[in-house]
Amino acid sequence: MTTPPDPRGTPLPDDPMSSEEESDALVSAYLDGEVTAAERARVEADPVLLARLEQFRSVRSALADDIAAPAGAPDRLVTGALESYQTRTAEAATVTDLQTARGRRRPPIWVAGVAAAVAVLALIAVPLWMGDSGEDQFQDVGSALISSDAEGSPEPERGDADDAADFSEDASDPPAAAEEAAARSSEGLLVLVPLDGDGADANTHDAPADGAWADGEMYRAEGWPVELGRFPDRESAQRGVTAGVVRALAQPAGTDVGPISGASPLEAGSVHDCLRRPPTGAEHTGIAEPEAPVRFVGAFEQDGDRRLVVVMDLDDLARRAADMPADARHRVLEVHQVSCTLLGEQFL
Amino acid sequence: LLRCHHDRIYAVCRRLAGNEADALDACQEALIAIVRGLDRFDGRAAFSTWAYRVATNACLDELRRRKRRPDPGLPEVEESPREPGPSLDGQVADHLDIDAALRHLPEEFRAPVVLRDLGGLDYAQIAEVLDIAPGTVRSRISRGRAALAARLGNQAPAAERTTESP
Numbered sequence: 001m002t003t004p005p006d007p008r009g010t011p012l013p014d015d016p017m018s019s020e021e022e023s024d025a026l027v028s029a030y031l032d033g034e035v036t037a038a039e040r041a042r043v044e045a046d047p048v049l050l051a052r053l054e055q056f057r058s059v060r061s062a063l064a065d066d067i068a069a070p071a072g073a074p075d076r077l078v079t080g081a082l083e084s085y086q087t088r089t090a091e092a093a094t095v096t097d098l099q100t101a102r103g104r105r106r107p108p109i110w111v112a113g114v115a116a117a118v119a120v121l122a123l124i125a126v127p128l129w130m131g132d133s134g135e136d137q138f139q140d141v142g143s144a145l146i147s148s149d150a151e152g153s154p155e156p157e158r159g160d161a162d163d164a165a166d167f168s169e170d171a172s173d174p175p176a177a178a179e180e181a182a183a184r185s186s187e188g189l190l191v192l193v194p195l196d197g198d199g200a201d202a203n204t205h206d207a208p209a210d211g212a213w214a215d216g217e218m219y220r221a222e223g224w225p226v227e228l229g230r231f232p233d234r235e236s237a238q239r240g241v242t243a244g245v246v247r248a249l250a251q252p253a254g255t256d257v258g259p260i261s262g263a264s265p266l267e268a269g270s271v272h273d274c275l276r277r278p279p280t281g282a283e284h285t286g287i288a289e290p291e292a293p294v295r296f297v298g299a300f301e302q303d304g305d306r307r308l309v310v311v312m313d314l315d316d317l318a319r320r321a322a323d324m325p326a327d328a329r330h331r332v333l334e335v336h337q338v339s340c341t342l343l344g345e346q347f348l
Numbered sequence: 349l350l351r352c353h354h355d356r357i358y359a360v361c362r363r364l365a366g367n368e369a370d371a372l373d374a375c376q377e378a379l380i381a382i383v384r385g386l387d388r389f390d391g392r393a394a395f396s397t398w399a400y401r402v403a404t405n406a407c408l409d410e411l412r413r414r415k416r417r418p419d420p421g422l423p424e425v426e427e428s429p430r431e432p433g434p435s436l437d438g439q440v441a442d443h444l445d446i447d448a449a450l451r452h453l454p455e456e457f458r459a460p461v462v463l464r465d466l467g468g469l470d471y472a473q474i475a476e477v478l479d480i481a482p483g484t485v486r487s488r489i490s491r492g493r494a495a496l497a498a499r500l501g502n503q504a505p506a507a508e509r510t511t512e513s514p
Contacts, residue, residue: 021490021491021494024490024491025486028486028489028490028493028494029486029490032464032471032489034470034471034486056493058497058500059465059493059496059500060493062445062446062500063465064465065446067358067359067466068355069354069358069362069372069375070372073358073372074351074358077354077358077372077375077376077379078350078354078379080376080379080380081350081382081383082383084380084383084384
């Protein structure tokens with residue numbers, strides 16, 4: 001971005017600020033709570049700066065004055081935005097059987113990609129699954145998969161999420177050639193998990209009568225969620241779920257790999273939002289993002305509670321957008337009742 | 349989500365646009381942009397930060413489009429210089445003053461000030477929304493506020509504002 005003109009009409013000096021501008025910058029930062037303790041003390045000890053502070057406070061107050069939207073406008077604006085979106089997507093919104101959709105939608109590169117991914121997964125998973133020596137690594141992957149209890153455990157802030165992703169790098173270490181092949185394999189990404197209160201099939205939805213489903217096709221994926229078992233505690237769930245997920249992903253017949261969509265914008269937003277702040281009153285019902293290939297959905301019970309684990313493929317764009325490790329293959333979510341937790345981006 | 353954030357988004361649009369009619373149009377464009385862009389929100393930033401980024405860009409785009417179109421019906425409002433006054437509070441009661449003052453403030457300064465004082469975003473968030481460095485945010489907010497204070501007739505004489513600090 002280029003240097004803008006000075007708001008008072010004179011050229012803006014690049015460097016340094018005048019002493020007056022420096023004082024203003026200090027006072028302004030003080031007003032915003034963006035000062036150090038020393039800077040704070042300096043402002044509070046200087047009556048001239050304090051007087052300037054009051055002027056800036058008045059400006060702030062003036063900005064907030066009389067800016068309420070006219071009566072009725074909020075509803076009109078929100079409705080207008082939603083109608084615009086629904087109009088744009090209404091024609092494409094259908095419900096299609098996954099088996100039917102698979103035959104006509106998946107481009108050849110996707111088939112090749114999945115095959116490559118499965119090959120890599122098999123390379124990684126089979127030795128881990130079959131060999132005793134793999135047990136520890138399984139546990140590591142399990143830690144990344146479900147390292148935190150979803151209950152009362154909101155999505156970590158950025159640093160924590162990065163930690164989760166970093167952890168995944170230790171989980172497995174595929175050969176370079178296989179990794180390169182897999183890097184070409186992933187396509188799309190999305191998040192979204194439906195979980196009915198009674199634990200019904202998470203991937204079969206009836207289209208709402210009001211046509212609120214948005215964005216493209218919604219697939220009925222038979223066989224999901226895969227039942228991964230019942231576990232008495234977190235530790236055993238870690239082992240069992242991880243093993244089940246890895247085993248499922250290693251299946252060559254990939255019966256349920258495909259995009260799942262079908263959430264309304266608000267529902268999609270609520271799930272996106274829950275990645276950081278699990279809401280307490282909202283229910284997540286649907287898997288959004290029309291082209292997101294959900295790689296796997298499993299269900300398990302821990303302490304009598306039913307939970308889902310969802311694995312989505314990542315593509316290069318998603319990795320770059322979210323600043324994920326370049327070798328991340330999947331995004332893994334655990335869903336429990338109305339909260340979902342991003343467990344990390346990793347390879348499995 | 350839209351209803352939760354609509355008020356502050358409208359407020360930002362209102363001050364960026366400078367009048368209610370343009371603000372409503374800009375806010376509508378912003379909300380549409382948010383809805384259509386939801387699938388690009390990756391959850392890394394707070395939803396509010398992302399929404400402000402989308403809204404700010406949509407609002408500014410809308411205003412730029414309007415600026416390029418001829419507008420024969422609306423005469424330019426010229427701000428007459430004010431005498432320095434002891435109190436700003438009385439003067440800013442008329443919100444036309446702040447609109448006029450904002451209109452004279454270049455966009456590069458207006459947006460950070462509005463995002464800070466109305467959006468409640470911190471410097472890091474504003475930097476992310478506007479794609480500028482946090483240090484630049486600090487200086488632009490400061491200069492923007494100083495310009496607004498001056499426009500609103502509250503600019504103290506420079507001699508009075510010289511601090512004892514170096």
